[in-house]
Amino acid sequence: MLSKLLDPESVAVVGASPKQGSVGYVILENLVTRFGKKVFPINPKYDEVELWGRVIKFYRSISEVPDPVDVVVIATPAPTVPKVLEEAGIKGVKAAVIVSSGFSEAGNTELENWVKAVAKQYGVRVLGPNCIGVYNAYSGFDTVFLPAERAGRPPPGPLALISQSGAVAAAIMDWAARRRLGLGFLVNYGNKADITETELLEGFAADDRVKVITIYIEGFKYPGEARQFLETAKKIAAKKPVVAYKAGRGGAAQRAVKSHTAAMAGSYEMYHGLFQQAGVIEASSVREMFDMAKALAMQPTPRGRRTLVLTDSGGMGIQAVDALEALGLEVPEIPESVAKELKRELLPFAAVANPVDVTGSTTDEHYKIVLDALLPTPLFDMALVVTLMQVPGLTKNLADYLIDAKKYGKPIVVVNFGGSELVQRFEEVLEGNGIPVYPTPDRAAKALWALYKYGEIRKRL
Structure with missing residues (x-):
């Protein structure tokens, strides 16, 4: 009927x-x-x-x-x-x-x-x-x-x-x-x-x-x-x-x-x-x-609650950590041995702890380096990525790197804030390829929490 x-x-x-x-x-x-x-x-x-x-x-x-x-x-x-x-x-x-x-x-x-x-x-x-x-x-x-x-x-x-x-x-x-x-x-x-x-x-x-x-x-x-x-x-x-x-x-x-x-x-x-x-x-x-x-609808469920925070804004990174931890998700520190390897490839003043702050001088490739180094490892179950596109070193190619990171089979959500044509087009490309975008860290964190929560629900039911 x-x-x-x-x-x-x-x-x-x-x-x-x-x-x-x-x-x-x-x-x-x-x-x-x-x-x-x-x-x-x-x-x-x-x-x-x-x-x-x-x-x-x-x-x-x-x-x-x-x-x-x-x-x-x-x-x-x-x-x-x-x-x-x-x-x-x-x-x-x-x-x-x-x-x-x-x-x-x-x-x-x-x-x-x-x-x-x-x-x-x-x-x-x-x-x-x-x-x-x-x-x-x-x-x-x-x-x-x-x-x-x-x-x-x-x-x-x-x-x-x-x-x-x-x-x-x-x-x-x-x-x-x-x-x-x-x-x-x-x-x-x-x-x-x-x-x-x-x-x-x-x-x-x-x-x-x-x-x-x-x-x-x-x-x-x-x-x-x-x-x-x-x-x-x-x-x-x-x-x-x-x-x-x-x-x-x-x-x-x-x-x-x-x-x-x-x-x-x-x-x-x-x-x-x-x-x-x-x-x-x-x-x-x-x-x-x-x-x-x-x-x-867009992302797989994570195996656990350990979250990588990758950002080009220290302030946004801090907000993300606050929001994630308030929801019971974990933001574990990166082991020193792994951090040393990352430091060799990132800018000298990048913060490599978690959140990983590639700073306002970043390029698209710096995001790719961090994602490729950390997402395939058992250190993290999912990632919250802040991409403030106002930074001059970022281009539309960053979307390709984020989409490519889906191959690791772990949830990725993006925080992107602004009203320029570049920002809007960037969001459209990401969401068109199954990566959800949110304007604030707290909303992105709640989306990751929902993915984790649903994973736990499926285990229980």
Whole structure:
């Protein structure tokens, strides 16, 4: 069923509209201009309308659609939804995205229960209601009712996002698009009258295109959900990283959660313990969730916690050591015999201890010398490399040396800060070749911690 929902071949949009600015217009535009497969607009007010340089045929109801329909997107007033869902069920549609709001989140639990009953009667699996639905960057299937110029669409990539909040999901989409972060799938499940985050976890676990699953969660809604989540996440985390951010940690925030998606926030301690048992890596913010997910998608897990810090800035090196040690990672000193060998090839005033500070007079080759001398040895399990490209001796060739160091099979993350064209191009080349880049040492350190943490989770599970 989830394949029909996430990767359909045909879609009907009930509530489709030629009126610019309306929800039905944006969803229809998304699908007609980017989906590239069968799209059937449903609205009895229209017959044929010229839109986006083509003539679009509208149907009076879903029963008039001549072809099979995999999924129906419903964007009509809440009271009309049960009838629409019944028509879809009679048609043989197996999945529905209910964009409409005005259900349990607004106190209208009876209407939501009616929707659930109709869906169960006809075997239609429901995402929502009160959601933005699905974004599939691979196929262009996109039910997000926010215009692309306001909420950018990210490129295909190894990350998937499951979000309880539609607005948060849309903001993440836009943020990821501006950074060219590969977010292949996004699903917002809203009130989860039927499909839950646990089922979506299972769906993404089975998709080889997804390397890391991220979850924004506010709270479970029904008794027994926590247990189901624990059992499912535990199986998945043994094979594929799952990173979660739990919102609604304090009392006032928990009240907001209840009014947002009618979820039971519960105590934060319960969720924290649940994530630990399940092997889910917990983030303290949305940004941190994606910082860690990016590293987990790009880099191997380390054998241990010993970290090499290589920098052209003493200050950045100190910050990196502070951040790593605060997370429980080790920054061991380089043995004197190895340090002597390095000193022969580096500048006389370079600091060879760990951090290794090649100084602001460095060249690309000095980075290569250190990486080739230390990463193949058992002294270090991973590396945090600071590359402030403002230094005159550094060029774009440094990216090639860092990429080449991947051959040692150890995680590498890079700290690169600045706004010049050289800096931006340098970052693009690194990330395009699987080396994650961060603007500050603390964010890079947390990414390495996530890699170490996931290695420990896999050993335990």
